[in-house]
Amino acid sequence: KQEVTQIPAALSVPEGENLVLNCSFTDSAIYNLQWFRQDPGKGLTSLLLIQSSQREQTSGRLNASLDKSSGRSTLYIAASQPGDSATYLCAVRETGGFKTIFGAGTRLFVKA
Amino acid sequence: NAGVTQTPKFRILKIGQSMTLQCAQDMNHNYMYWYRQDPGMGLKLIYYSVGAGITDKGEVPNGYNVSRSTTEDFPLRLELAAPSQTSVYFCASSYSLVSQRNTGELFFGEGSRLTVL
Numbered sequence: 001k002q003e004v005t006q007i008p009a010a011l012s013v014p015e016g017e018n019l020v021l022n023c024s025f026t027d028s029a030i031y032n033l034q035w036f037r038q039d040p041g042k043g044l045t046s047l048l049l050i051q052s053s054q055r056e057q058t059s060g061r062l063n064a065s066l067d068k069s070s071g072r073s074t075l076y077i078a079a080s081q082p083g084d085s086a087t088y089l090c091a092v093r094e095t096g097g098f099k100t101i102f103g104a105g106t107r108l109f110v111k112a
Numbered sequence: 113n114a115g116v117t118q119t120p121k122f123r124i125l126k127i128g129q130s131m132t133l134q135c136a137q138d139m140n141h142n143y144m145y146w147y148r149q150d151p152g153m154g155l156k157l158i159y160y161s162v163g164a165g166i167t168d169k170g171e172v173p174n175g176y177n178v179s180r181s182t183t184e185d186f187p188l189r190l191e192l193a194a195p196s197q198t199s200v201y202f203c204a205s206s207y208s209l210v211s212q213r214n215t216g217e218l219f220f221g222e223g224s225r226l227t228v229l
Contacts, residue, residue: 004154031216032215032216032217034217034218036220041225042222042223043202043220043221043222043223044202044220046217046218046219046220049215049216049217051215051216089154089155091155091218093216093218098143098160098162098168099157099160099170100145100157100204100218101157102147102154102155102156103154104152104153104154105154
């Protein structure tokens with residue numbers, strides 16, 4: 001059974017700092033891995049999607065990497081801003097493609 | 113382009129009442145999903161559907177029912193509401209993975225916040 005874990009559960013950093021959020025999964029047979037952002041009381045916004053054949057994806061100040069063999073993904077946020085404060089969720093889509101399994105998320109607070 | 117639309121956004125139910133959460137998508141997606149999210153937790157899959165007339169249970173299906181009569185709509189039914197069903201419910205959709213060009217990206221609605229008292 002696929003399990004997705006995100007560490008840390010919460011993180012507080014000063015503005016301008018570069019930071020890394022971690023995601024690990026137990027079964028390397030994945031179709032893709034998707035990072036989402038969720039603001040309090042809101043829905044999920046897709047940030048980056050990495051296909052199983054890819055190693056990384058970049059969008060602006062965000063970079064996501066994937067290492068299937070070790071069951072890990074990282075989300076790197078450069079020059080963090082207070083507007084980056086949110087919960088970041090990692091989700092793994094199983095090979096076969098029907099189900100996507102979510103981690104519990106990392107709650108990020110960027111202090112001005 | 114509306115994407116995934118959920119109604120209602122908020123609802124308060126009394127124990128034992130029934131209701132239906134509506135979900136519609138206009139992207140011609142085959143796959144549709146219902147998740148619930150409890151405070152501080154990730155999303156748990158309730159039910160999913162891979163096409164009209166085809167549904168299957170996820171991790172936490174007890175107390176819920178679904179139907180999929182059209183490609184666009186995937187309603188979630190709560191028959192006898194219980195306090196344990198107080199949660200935020202998210203509907204999501206994606207293309208099927210038959211085409212190799214499909215990334216399998218998941219698209220979400222804004223959520224429906226349900227309180228059972």
